[in-house]
Amino acid sequence: MIVETGHYALVLAFALCLVQMVVPLWGSLTGDRTLMAVAAPVSLMQFALVALSFAALTYAYLVSDFSVLNVIENSHSQKPLIYKISGVWGNHEGSMLLWVLTLSLFGALVALRAKRMPEDLAATALSIQSWVLGAFLLFILLTSNPFARVGAPPMEGRDLNPLLQDPGLAIHPPLLYLGYVGLSITFSFAAAALIHGRIDAQWARWVRPWTLIAWMFLTIGISMGSYWAYYTLGWGGFWFWDPVENASLMPWLAATALLHSALVMEKRDALKIWTILLAILAFSLSLLGAFLVRSGVLTSVHSFANDPDRGVFILAILVFFIGGSLSLFAFRVQSLKQGGIFAPISREGALVFNNLLLTTSCATVLVGTLYPLALEAATGAKISVGPPFFNLTFVPLFVPLFLAIPIGQLLAWKRGDILGAVQRLTFAVGMAVVAGLILAFARGEPVLSVLFAGLAVYVIVGAFIETWGRVIAGGYSPVLMWRRAIGLPLSQWGSAIAHAGAGVTLFGLAATGWGVERIVGMKPGDNVNLGPYIVTLEDVERRKGPNYVETAAHMTIREGGVVVGKLDPSRKFYAHRSMTTTDAGLRTIELGQVHIVIPEQNSDGSLDVRLYWKPYVTLIWIGSIIMFLGGGFSLADRRLRVGYARRPREPKVQTAPAPAE
Amino acid sequence: MTRKQRRLTMIAAALTVLGIALGLVLVAMRDNIVFFYSPAEIAQKDIKPGTRMRLGGLVKTGSVERGADRLVSFVVSDGAGEVRVRYTGLLPDLFREGQGIVAEGVLEDVRSFRADSVLAKHDETYMPREVADALKKQGHWQNEKQGDSK
Numbered sequence: 058m059i060v061e062t063g064h065y066a067l068v069l070a071f072a073l074c075l076v077q078m079v080v081p082l083w084g085s086l087t088g089d090r091t092l093m094a095v096a097a098p099v100s101l102m103q104f105a106l107v108a109l110s111f112a113a114l115t116y117a118y119l120v121s122d123f124s125v126l127n128v129i130e131n132s133h134s135q136k137p138l139i140y141k142i143s144g145v146w147g148n149h150e151g152s153m154l155l156w157v158l159t160l161s162l163f164g165a166l167v168a169l170r171a172k173r174m175p176e177d178l179a180a181t182a183l184s185i186q187s188w189v190l191g192a193f194l195l196f197i198l199l200t201s202n203p204f205a206r207v208g209a210p211p212m213e214g215r216d217l218n219p220l221l222q223d224p225g226l227a228i229h230p231p232l233l234y235l236g237y238v239g240l241s242i243t244f245s246f247a248a249a250a251l252i253h254g255r256i257d258a259q260w261a262r263w264v265r266p267w268t269l270i271a272w273m274f275l276t277i278g279i280s281m282g283s284y285w286a287y288y289t290l291g292w293g294g295f296w297f298w299d300p301v302e303n304a305s306l307m308p309w310l311a312a313t314a315l316l317h318s319a320l321v322m323e324k325r326d327a328l329k330i331w332t333i334l335l336a337i338l339a340f341s342l343s344l345l346g347a348f349l350v351r352s353g354v355l356t357s358v359h360s361f362a363n364d365p366d367r368g369v370f371i372l373a374i375l376v377f378f379i380g381g382s383l384s385l386f387a388f389r390v391q392s393l394k395q396g397g398i399f400a401p402i403s404r405e406g407a408l409v410f411n412n413l414l415l416t417t418s419c420a421t422v423l424v425g426t427l428y429p430l431a432l433e434a435a436t437g438a439k440i441s442v443g444p445p446f447f448n449l450t451f452v453p454l455f456v457p458l459f460l461a462i463p464i465g466q467l468l469a470w471k472r473g474d475i476l477g478a479v480q481r482l483t484f485a486v487g488m489a490v491v492a493g494l495i496l497a498f499a500r501g502e503p504v505l506s507v508l509f510a511g512l513a514v515y516v517i518v519g520a521f522i523e524t525w526g527r528v529i530a531g532g533y534s535p536v537l538m539w540r541r542a543i544g545l546p547l548s549q550w551g552s553a554i555a556h557a558g559a560g561v562t563l564f565g566l567a568a569t570g571w572g573v574e575r576i577v578g579m580k581p582g583d584n585v586n587l588g589p590y591i592v593t594l595e596d597v598e599r600r601k602g603p604n605y606v607e608t609a610a611h612m613t614i615r616e617g618g619v620v621v622g623k624l625d626p627s628r629k630f631y632a633h634r635s636m637t638t639t640d641a642g643l644r645t646i647e648l649g650q651v652h653i654v655i656p657e658q659n660s661d662g663s664l665d666v667r668l669y670w671k672p673y674v675t676l677i678w679i680g681s682i683i684m685f686l687g688g689g690f691s692l693a694d695r696r697l698r699v700g701y702a703r704r705p706r707e708p709k710v711q712t713a714p715a716p717a718e
Numbered sequence: 719m720t721r722k723q724r725r726l727t728m729i730a731a732a733l734t735v736l737g738i739a740l741g742l743v744l745v746a747m748r749d750n751i752v753f754f755y756s757p758a759e760i761a762q763k764d765i766k767p768g769t770r771m772r773l774g775g776l777v778k779t780g781s782v783e784r785g786a787d788r789l790v791s792f793v794v795s796d797g798a799g800e801v802r803v804r805y806t807g808l809l810p811d812l813f814r815e816g817q818g819i820v821a822e823g824v825l826e827d828v829r830s831f832r833a834d835s836v837l838a839k840h841d842e843t844y845m846p847r848e849v850a851d852a853l854k855k856q857g858h859w860q861n862e863k864q865g866d867s868k
Contacts, residue, residue, distance in 0.1 A: 401727045413732055417739045424743055439754035441772060441822075442747075449746040454739060576788070576808060656808040665788065665808055 060125055063113025064204040067194060070106035070161070073099050074191030081180035085253070093180035097168035100183050103190065104165035111158045114203050115145050124210035127151060127203045133216035133633060135604045143227035149351060149367075150203035152230060156347070157197065159231075159238035160190045163267075167242055174263050181249035182242070189241050192374045200367045216604065216633040225285030229278060233305060236275025237343040240308060242267045243315065244340035244382065247333050251385045254392055256329050261322035264336070266692055268319060272312045273688035279305050280681030288641050288652075295677060298447045303426040304346030310419035311339035314412045321408050325397035325470060328405075330390055331412070337386060341379045342419075348375050349426070403473040407465030414458040421450040459512055459563060462556050463519025481526070482519055489515035500672070506570030513567055516560030524553045547694030555687025562680025568649075568673035578663045588670035590651065591615045597664060605629040610655050610664055614644060621646055626653045626666075648673045752822060757799030760828060767827045773801060774820040782815055794819065794831075805833040 077099045084092025117125045118141045121134040131148045132141060140147075146155040164186040171179035197203070246264045250256045282305070287295040296302060315335040321328045352368025399405040425442045433439055463485055467478035493511030500506070527545055531537045573588040581596045595611040609627035613620055626642030642653040649672035655664050754772040755765060765771065773794055781793035781802075791804045792815075803821050813819060813836060823833035 398721060398724065401724065401731075409728060410731070413735050417735050421739055421743055428747075439772075440751050441754065442751055445750035446746040449750065450739065450742040453742055454735075578788075656810075667808060 059113050060117050060122065060204050060206070063110040063117075064202070066106040066110040066113070067198060067204075070103050070110070070157075071191060071194040071198060073103050073106070074187045074194060077103070077184055077187035078191055080184075082184040082252075085177035085181045085184070088177075090176065093176050096180040096183040097171045100161070100164040100168035100186070103187070104161040107154075107158050107161040107194075111145075111154055114151060114154060115142060117204075118142065118145050121214065123212070123214055124206050125203075126205045126207050129207065129211060129214045131216075132214040133604060134213060136216065136222070137603065139224065139227055140222045146230050147226055150197070150201045152234075153193065153197050153201050154203055155231065155234055156238060157190060157193050159234045160186070160193060160241055163239055163242040164190065167245075167267075175255075177253060178246070178249050178255065178260075178263075181252055182245040185245035185248045186242060189245065189378065192377070196367070196370050196374065200370055216631065223285065223289050225281060225289060229281040229285050232274050232281055233278030236271050236273075236278045236312075237305070237308060237346065239267065239271025239274060240312060240340040240343050243271065243336045244378075247336035248382050248385060250333065251382075251389045254389060256333060256389075256393055258323050258326045261319045261332065265316065265319045265323060268312060268315050268336075268339075269688050269692050272309070272316055273685050273692070275305070275309045275312060276681050276688070277685045279309060280678050284678050288643055289638070295674075298425070298442075298444045300426045301346075301350055303422050304342075304349045307419050307422055307426075308339055308342040308346065310415050310422070311335060311342050314415040314419070315339050317408045317411050317415075321405050325399065325405055327397045327399065328409070328412075330393050334386060335412075335416075337379070337382045341375070341382075342423075344371075344375045344378060347371055397471070399470070400472045402468065402475050404465065404468045404470045406473070407461060407468050410461055411458065411465065414454050414461075418451050418454040418458075421454065422447065425450065456512070459516050459559075462516055462559070463522065466520065466523050466552070466556065481522055482515075485515050485519035485522060488518045500571045503570045506567050509567030509570075510564055513560045513564035516563060517557045520553045520556035520560060524549060548691045551687045551689070551691030551694065553687070554690060555684045558680045558683030558685075558687055560680070561676050561683055562678075565673050565676030565678075565680060568676070569671065571672050572674070573670040575666075575668045577666055577668070579666045580663045585666070585668065587614075587651065587668050588672075589616055590621070590670065592651070592653070592668060594664065594666070602629065604633060605631045608655070610642075610653075610666070612642065612653060614646075614651055622651070624651065624653055626655050628655060645675060648675050648679075650674050754820070756796040757794060757801040758796050759799075760801065760825065761799055765825055767825050769825050770823070771825055772820055772822045773803065773825075773831050773833075774818065775801075776818055777813070777815050779815045794821065801829055801831050803831045803833050803836075805836055807836075809836055 077096065080092050081096035081099075084090070084095070114127070116122075117128050118132055119138075121128065121132060121141070123129050123134075127148065127150050131151070132144050136144070145151045164183055167179065167186070168183060171183070243264055246260070246267070250260050279302075282302075283295045286297070315332065318328050318332045318335055322332045348368070348371045351371055397405075425446050429440050429442055463482055464475065464478050467473075467481055468475065489511040492514040493507050496510050497507045524545065527549075528538050528542045531541055575585060575587055577583075577585050579585065579594040581594055584591050584593050586592075591614075593613045593615065595613055598609050598611065600607050600609060607627050607629045609625045612624045612626070614622045614624065622644040624642030624644050627640045629638050629640060630636075631638070639654050639656060642651075644651045649670065652669040652671060654667045656667060752770055752772050754774060755763065756775050757773070759765075760773075775794040775796040778793040778795045778800065783791045785791070787806065788808065789804065789806050790809060791802060793800050793802050795801075803823075805821065805823075820837045821831065821833035822835045822837065823831055826832055
């Protein structure tokens with residue numbers, strides 16, 4: 058009964074979408090306020106219905122209702138509770154349900170804040186959001202019904218793919234979807250702005266917080282996904298330039314560019330065409346990602362078992378929304394007037410440079426991801442484009458970007474003084490050189506790691522130069538400095554923190570060059586040298602878990618005779634799927650990690666062990682958390698500021714450009 | 719600086735960055751792209767020994783031999799052809815006889831291949847897509863559970 062209710066709620070939500078697709082849009086075009094007023098409550102109802110549907114599927118998983126096909130295929134009554142819940146989105150149908158839940162959530166959030174925007178813009182944006190939601194609901198209802206029942210329920214389910222039975226899976230997809238799907242609302246606003254021809258600084262002010270939210274969750278989602286791959290897949294790597302990873306990286310790059318160009322639009326009323334185009338592209342890349350993952354065109358640990366019909370359906374959605382929005386864009390682009398003028402050397406100029414590099418690097422990732430598919434379709438030849446390709450194209454584009462970040466933060470709007478900015482960065486450069494020299498002595502080769510670590514220090518220190526300058530502007534008395542520090546706009550801190558976070562991540566990436574990898578056969582009692590540590594295999598134990606059998610190795614890490622940690626890397630064998638997974642043993646020591654996997658047991662009883670020492674590796678993920686927090690600071694500021702933009706129903710709302718941050 | 723000059727500066731900057739990116743992409747495409755062949759295709763397409771490539775197929779049952787120092791040797795077959803692969807290192811979790819694998823390395827001659835990595839990329843049904851396609855091409859596709867075999 059509950060399961061049918063869930064299915065019915067989805068159908069109802071789709072029916073509401075049909076209403077929402079037409080009524081508010083019509084109202085906004087004819088200026089009928091009654092019709093426009095439909096948008097907000099309907100959006101809230103859509104969310105309630107989709108949430109109900111999601112809850113119904115979750116319930117089926119919790120009680121292990123094996124009359125539901127989806128539950129049979131992906132669950133097992135013995136599975137721990139958390140994986141019963143995360144199993145809901147560990148498969149194609151359930152993850153689509155999470156996708157539409159997120160879509161409707163963003164619609165509902167905008168509906169709650171709709172009073173702060175012009176009625177017609179809000180109504181149109183919610184209507185467009187319903188077009189997207191409706192398309193995906195139809196996709197679920199027609200091709201991927203998660204509520205399908207079976208005639209003869211089996212006693213037991215087939216269990217979730219063991220690789221996915223991990224806390225990482227419990228949090229990584231929802232975070233990532235908040236990011237991916239969050240970009241839909243920016244897209245809806247862009248389409249609404251194009252429909253009404255109202256594209257101005259005010260628009261950017263409404264849209265930037267949404268982009269920021271999406272960007273924050275995309276950042277943290279990608280980073281958690283990379284950490285999950287790092288510790289579950291047992292390959293010791295954290296980024297493989299896998300097409301599915303690229304599919305999440307591309308919207309991130311576009312969203313990062315969009316955040317910065319929307320800033321120019323908000324402050325200076327410039328780059329309007331570009332910003333709208335980026336808003337469309339960012340969500341288009343999200344859709345492309347959905348297509349790549351679900352259509353079966355590529356092979357990846359992330360992809361779901363596929364059905365060609367679904368691929369065609371998503372392709373149709375993709376073509377409709379990208380094609381539709383770009384046509385609208387082409388139709389309106391003539392009428393857009395360019396705003397504020399600025400010199401090439403200025404804050405705006407720096408942000409344009411940022412956009413240029415971000416979008417170009419995004420394009421190279423797109424080429425590397427799609428070229429093999431295109432070549433195969435055209436000639437039948439199968440090729441692989443691996444990490445060397447991306448290292449050679451992506452990295453050289455990011456170096457100038459990192460060099461420019463601190464400079465850009467110090468340039469004034471309109472016309473900047475690049476020599477002055479560089480002078481103010483002397484301290485940051487000095488710190489970078491000192492850090493580079495220390496690391497060169499302490500860690501040595503490779504030279505690239507030293508250079509990139511130095512670059513990272515420059516970015517981190519440079520990120521705070523502007524803020525520091527303001528804090529000490531009133532003198533060095535601690536009380537005064539504290540007062541000035543808390544008096545600064547939160548977005549100023551947010552920007553400094555987020556950029557420093559990027560530097561921290563860069564440092565972690567640079568440090569991978571100093572890693573040590575050993576592969577050895579070990580018997581209990583054997584020692585092996587690993588960087589500064591000695592690792593001992595104490596003994597090997599076999600134990601039984603709820604739905605697997607496990608071989609665990611007990612290992613001790615010593616530094617200079619002192620025990621610094623113990624590790625139990627293991628291999629689990631899941632009988633239900635006759636599949637083996639490797640659980641890496643991970644021990645964080647300072648900022649680095651010892652990572653040990655036991656891929657094989659040899660016939661003579663010895664274990665093949667793969668050991669890594671990765672200094673500073675945790676900084677890669679810590680950096681992304683810092684970026685997330687930076688975004689949060691900026692968002693907190695924005696919420697206070699949105700207040701004075703409250704001037705609905707005035708065609709030419711224009712506030713004077715806010716003073717430079 | 720006039721509006722026109724400003725626009726020209728921007729376009730010049732954009733073209734420079736795009737040009738650099740295009741150059742990088744072309745160089746990277748030339749040197750870092752690896753083709754995939756199945757054992758039968760190696761013979762059909764007359765692939766030269768010394769070529770860097772990816773080889774995919776099923777691990778022939780009973781063909782896995784393990785030597786000292788993690789040297790492994792096994793036969794990869796697509797039904798129409800067979801190639802012996804030698805590899806030193808740890809095999810992925812999903813490596814087993816009768817399963818599909820993809821190995822990357824250098825072709826030594828038509829019947830032997832020196833792998834420097836053996837990949838475990840797969841979907842939920844544990845079959846690399848390249849291998850599935852190659853097997854279908856050779857008419858040896860039997861796995862009906864495979865989602866995209868319809």
